[in-house]
Amino acid sequence: MKSFWDERYSAKEYIYGEEPNVFFAAELRKLKPGTIILPCDGEGRNGVYAASAGWTVKAFDGSEEGKAKALQLAALKKVEIEYVTGDAATITYPEKSADAVAFIYAHLPPDVRKTAHQNAIKWLKPGGVLILEVFNPAQLNNTSGGPKDVAMLYTKEMLQKDFELLETVLLQTLVTTIDEGDRHQGKADIIRYIGIKNKTLMLRAWGLVVILRQ
Template sequence: MNHWDEKFDSEEYIYGKEANLLVKEIFQKQADNNEKILLLAEGEGRNAIYLAKLGYDITTYDISQVGIHKQYQLASEACVDIDAKYGDITKPNLTSESLFNYSINIFGHVPNEGKKEMFNNLIQPLIIGGHSYFEFYSKEQLVYGTGGPKNEAMLYTI
């Protein structure tokens, strides 16, 4: 069992069932024309379910089988469909190119050696004119001590 399987292995949803505020701010309206969204490091599924309720075709990747199970459980509760897949977001060519209208990574921090491939996995799957959104903690977060990784190599600078 990996770190994330252990973290998610409880009845409660560690980060809650409500979507991230940035996701809710960007995506407020119903989807048009079967728009597709790729979510990397989606964990327990809170953002995926919110977006599926808006009518988006959702594909997620996560490295936690426990998290994926909870994504499907949450989708069932919400009566929506998602395609949750097991995969390491730091490995090359995670998914097909030119397939998604949007890609999202919310707090899916990775070590320095995986950052390039993680960003490639956010960009390569986008159709022409697609958009990518991500939210990460910066290195300055360490002084606040309020959340995010404690390892500076997993944090970001602009």
């Protein structure tokens, strides 16, 4: 996968554009800036946007070419981001160190996806927010981008299971039109998710608290 993305990101242009994902930008505007972790941030469009909005950005991707273009974009926009190359299955950040984590079209093999999503929950502070936008299996019928392997496309049920320790604020399947560089153009079948790390839910899941109701 590293060689695949290095080749794709070696193009001079930003293949997914220089502007942030619309959903990500809209949700970020609702939050007080803090520290955000962006897995699989590619060419950096979302990380750079977050930095321009006052966030401390910690981004990673497996591609050196992606990192180089992200830092180039950050310099162009006159912001700073922390961007490292790393594997989504093994990269680590301190627990409870992030106010937000965002997965924007971060499509991963099933075992890596589960690990990455579990890690994201650990990285979030209590009250932290997880933002996600991905393609669902119906995207295989479209030409607007995304993996061609159904195992790397996500369902609502899959995300409910992965993020069962979070308080779900939004879990929506929809058909939309995307306009993100040359690679994301046209009709798309997507899922959007927002979850909050709720301390009570975490304790309940660990069997450490009993909720008494009148």
